[in-house]
Amino acid sequence: MQGRSAATTALVLACTAHFLVLFDVSVMTVALPSVQTDLGFAPAGLQWVVSGYTLAFAGLLLLGGRLADLYGHRRVFIGGLAVFTVASLIGGVAASPAMLIAARAAQGIGAAVLAPLALTLLTTTFPEGPARTRALTIWTAVSLAGGASGNLLGGVLTEYLSWRSVLLINVPIGVPAILFAARVLARRGAPARRVRLDLPGAVLATAALTLLTLGVAQAHTHAWTDRDTALPLLGGTAALAAFVVVETRFAPAPLIPPRLFGLPGIGWGNLAMVLAGASQVPLWYFLTLTMQDVLHYSAAQTGLAFVPHAVVMLLVGLRLIPWLMQHVQARVLIATGALISAAGFWWQSGIAPDSGYLTGIFGPSVAISFGGGLLSTPLTTTVTAGVGSADAGAASGLMNTSRQFGGAFGLAVVLTLTATATSGIRATPAALADSYGSAFQAIAVILLALAALTPVLPALRDTQHATRR
Template identity: 85%
Template structure:
């Protein structure tokens, strides 16, 4: 076990990297109307400002996790953050939709290296038990706050500067972080013996996730039997099948080592993580549109509207979860959090143009965020339990893949049941967005129903195995 000072620095760096990654998942949502007006996005193509990031992120996370395992923490961190910073600069200077989407995809690629590295640093620094749970609690709270504060800061920057500033702000943050990470990790995480990376597996995984999401998103404007919908779905299924064959028979260093699949928390835990992710990204997307299109908030007011989400998630994660994890099974907390969040989304579905802030935003936000904060750390603990250090990067990448793909996939699915158009009246938009919130509530009910098959974990059951 490393010294407490080194462990604290590793925790701080891991939290900072993951905050930046998740901050950029949500920071763009409040700016979407401004981006649409400035660059000429159509309503159907606007989702790709969000999905280009999350799909590249999800599709390459498995490869990104192995990079940290095989080539060391320092190289992965410095390389990943350098690309992320450069892509942020490109996106901030974008003059066309294609240029912005390309920059967002490049951000997602680099985030696919940073996100599993952040969790790997924690799971290899802190052994299973109360210390790891405390570290994961802080990491999860910072992650949740990153998503919520992205909306808050994005709204303020968009209103008083420009939507471009929500990307350009990463440059002065990223440059010193690169230098700090290079210095801190200089003598840590030495590269292992070089092993050929599973590039075919990474390409097939990315193709499968992208095509499946594209096919479902096309169902928003085309019939399921239409070739524009059916062909991407068929291609995604074929790519997924090919990925499974390559991983099982041909990969020298598979992105998902077969020994991981035998762990009790990996299979069902990642399915639960996918459902949890499918509720998060649609929340930021539709709540942003609700506040601006239905309640007529400006960008700054919309950003401030997300403040309760950040505050409640932080309070639950930092104050309640450490105590609850010592007394209540993780799967019970996941179920309770999913049910509470589902109630919040159902409440949110009743918003109308006449709703005030307390009943139309604040009340549902407290329920949604309390439930989300309640389930996040127990779910992360479940998915990472029993994983050896040698596989920490792969397990972290798999967990982040399911969560991020869940976000993009969930947004595409929920979009198919809405009929919103920016020319609709506020009342019609409220009805359409209300359908979206009810769909998210159903996703969370499915998550709650899944919890009985998850491993029964509690902090007092963990043992130190270093």
């Protein structure tokens, strides 16, 4: 396919893959209380149903992004989708906490292949400027739809069927998607010269991310100087240092080519992406628990309560962002969005057992989502600006790694700051409200840090790209 038809096909495939990945992140959040009861999870271990997915996802995104660059889109897309679908089946029939966490980690591996390829299809098809902004806006909107439908459908399936159905539903979605991809994607894209994969780099990256997050998570129940906390942190730091050495000196095809860091948006932009991710995953985690443990919403009611988040972000992303990106610098939009979202989280921190829906959930969600809609697409545009087609997969993998690691690491950090959040089922709703309120305040602080970082980001707007071309 060529021209507009090829661009449309790329956009459809990118959006489909991204929808599945983010749908499965959010679809489990509403089911967490039911999973805990059914499989007997300890309160401190429940986070690994979320973090097991996000850590495997984040740790292997660099490798997943490079796979498409080296072996072609078709083969990599189908392989990642197959792993994701089989893992969903195993998770749906899990009989123990360990089995479920392992299945979630396997899902993360499949998602690590799909997510960077989705963004690679866009950045290699649409040139920088208004065309790419429109494509990224649609891509972002679909990701929000995936998150919203995951929360909504997860609540309905959990309440009327079982938490297992939120995983098993991926099977009848994944199998047709594999067949469609096999038919539509061309048998091309792999280079003539095969390059050995950077498996040592992938192992070190995964080890570093996992150990660092494990160390922070251990601080939730142990002191920072305790052996159970200090050893993972030291091990993660050592693995990260080794990863840098391997990438810069020994890897024949580095997961992160050092030349990428010569681009203005890669370094600081990915740090901003870490902070953005660190505010997103804790939101879904703590707001789900707040609605069910403090306000006593059912699973279905919880899913419905998340809908305003997606609607507001969709309206902002589809209506405002394409115009704003042509008149306002991306970093200004990022800072403004972060500040508005921080105000929303501070408002959300005042939740109480007697809070009504309008002031307790709806009002804060409008502020949080309006700010999130303002910063999402400009931040993605900043991180991908100037990246050539040969490095598109690596840059996409790095961006997704930053966001997903930020989510897992942010959740672990916020959990350590809210020690009573998982104090057990005997905790009163008022005590849980105070603890979850502290979590929302911590997320607000993370967003303030993101706003403070924006002056060092490159000054970009779509009219600059159009003039340059």
